[in-house]
Amino acid sequence: MILIDSHCHLDKINYKKIKKNIYQILKEAKKKNIKYILNVSTSINNFDKMKILLKNKKNIFYACGIHPFYYKKNIIIEEIKKRLKEKKVIAVGEIGLDYSKQNKINKERQKKMFLDQIKISKEFKKPIIVHTRNSIKDTIKILEISEISNYGGIIHSFNQTNLKNLKKIIDLNFYISISGIITFKNASELRNIIKYIPLNKLLIETDSPYLSPEPYRGKENRPSNLYYIAKCVAKLKKIKLDEISEIMKENFKKLFNLKKKSIT
Template structure:
């Protein structure tokens, strides 16, 4: 059994007529100061087929990730519609700016009462997408960490070109309070991986590890202990080899598992078993909710 630990089902749609997904595509509307497509692209007609293909590829469970509060109702609607889909709540750093009020830890805590919400995020730091406000991103990140600590739900961390500040914030926070979490779609340095493992976080890898030029990242995957590893698609982005040029989807997480198996010189079945076990340990609310279904 496979679990896609991180995707954006509200952004999946039928892109067969316009080929691969790129930010510059005239067919895709993007939100201002955001690295995400507009949720208006969400298409219920095609979502059934994505879920079905996932099941056919042994992807039994999926976590769909919230990136902005405006999208939370549709994220929860999807999670409520499908028994095998769970959700998170959070505000992505690209959605943090001086035009929006910062969410508080208490607001996040309140939202986690929904039975299908099993994680907090994605949150974190992004110094790649312009413009950005370091202070606002930091304040938002800390609020999410506080909520994670209070609820015992894992924090889902996005970090891009912000390694040192990410290490700083998470390490300091861990000294003051205990929380669990993961670095999602890991594509950074071995130093960041080591520091995150040192404070007890998990690391989730995506289709990036299958790319031909991702040799440094592939070496880091070999370094990460299997019992601290998760797998994801981050769909609709980052389709793995051999699906490059297509819209990514949860079914393709099997290619990530196969690449991990190749890099660690073990079987795909071992990767499936361990990453599924890791997910259940980290997202403990998931295990409880599955037993109630």
């Protein structure tokens, strides 16, 4: 059985707090059958730091993009393009919209940067990793007008409970990535909507170090916890764990247009 963490931030884990290093974290993940990881950046500086930390470790892929918290005026699009040329950078992300109170970037600036990065993804023919918080209507609208469906992408850490929005996302050729939220006691509505997500559009993620699943909620998240998310999703879809892991492996390969030898 092979599990793939489709979204995490290994460089943001507080290694001092958990008293472990990156090698131990990856070893833990391997013991739980997490063989491949997509490490996602939130800024150019963050991308460069994570590449230094990971030192081209095997079985780790990368996404380069600017998170909506960092949509500042001095962003140089060419710097994103330069990094997308690297061999193991398979996606543009994490990009999108965040209308929460924590984000001080105004909505119009967010929309512009989201569109600008979608243009880059189309130029490089790479999928996008989408962050959307309190902004699903504008997110869908931008995805529709940008005509990104040829390359698609992922709505990461999916937490929508509106069936119409789910259908629109799937019609746009996007995959749905489920995080540890699905295991939370107060997530019954989200668990209910899982049955409407086609198996061929399903992925899972940890979003480490955030959103630890039960039974580790409130603690620093790590890729090894993907196992508990996979078990929960398999149960909800009424399918064996090894079967759903195989389906999601093929989904990952198809979305990112990976050769057979890249993931085995």
